[in-house]
Amino acid sequence: MSSLTYDIVDSRIMVGRCLRRSWRDPEAFFTALMLPIILMLLFVYVFGGALRDHGPYVDYVVPGLIVLCAGFGAGTTAVALATDLAGGIVDRFRSMPIRASAILLGQVAASLTRNLLATALVIGVGLGIGWRPTTSVWRWAGALGLIVLFILALSWLAAAVGLLAGGPEAANSFTFVLMFLPYVSTAFVPTDTMPSVLRGFAENQPFTPIIETMRGLWMGHTSTGASTAHEALIALAWSVGILAVSWLTATRLFRRSTAH
Structure with a gap:
């Protein structure tokens, strides 16, 4: 078989392993899936009446919940990779005839799969409780393409943090950072409601243009x-x-941590 074929086969095996691992940890798996639904209902029905400005609050909040859940899912990836490194399983894989790149690709692809499933839940629940996007098929495609790109970027960022963290506990703190940043953006309220110093940060951090592009x-x-x-x-x-x-x-x- 060609080198590309080996890469594809090894990556497919690693993706399958990561997804099975998620399924065998039902607490974390269902938390990741239930979190979008709980947050959607909380923000729309508990806070939505006070935060509503022009039109239903659900129309405003869906993009913010998508990036919030993407951040949570990326944090899970960082913890999973740090756990593999600390537990020695990566060294065992490296002793086998497996492409080193497949180990990272497996984590990233599994992260992308989990986050896209969470995104589908956010969109499905949003449509079920009254979210009504007024757009064309092409704009839908553009929004979904941006979501995939952003989740992929966060997944690789999580992989880098998991490798750098040195342990699952340190990597777990990354989850809180990624879950906090969307709150200081336009995810749930416009920036003109914030103090001037906080407004400047919210308008110039990466989550805000992602959210605003989806909203637009x-x-x-x-x-x-x-x-x-x-x-x-x-x-x-x-x-x-x-x-x-x-x-x-x-x-x-990854090359540095496995170069022995």
Whole structure:
């Protein structure tokens, strides 16, 4: 078989292993799946009446919940990879005729799969409780493409953190950082409701243009007043930048940690 064929086979095996591992940890697996539903109902029915501005709050909050759940899922990936390194399973894999790249690709692909499932739940529950995007098929495709790119970037970032953390406990703190950042963005309230110092941070961190691009593609307008095209360019720049830096960092860290 060719080198590419071996890479595909090894990666498929590693992806299957990571997904089976998720399924065999029902507490973490169902938490990741139930979290989007619980947060959706909480924000729409508990906080939505107070936060509603122009139109139903569910129309505003769906993009924010998608990135929030993506951050939580990426944190899970960092912990899983750090656990594998600490437990010695990665060394065992390296002693087998398995491509080293397949070990990382398996974690990232499994992360992408889990996060896309969580995204589908957010969209499904949102549609069930009244979210009504006013958009075309092409705009839907653009929004979904951006989601895939951003989740992929976060997954590689999580892989880099898992390799750098030195242990599952340190990697677990990454989850809280990624879950906190969407709160200081336009995920749940517009930035003009924030103090000036906090507003500056919220408007210039990576989650905000991602959220605003999705909001513009689905609902036809952004909460910042900027055009969807403007937000999309910034969102793509952040996503591609995070993906490139994280991929390079993760691959180099992995080679260094297994070079013995």
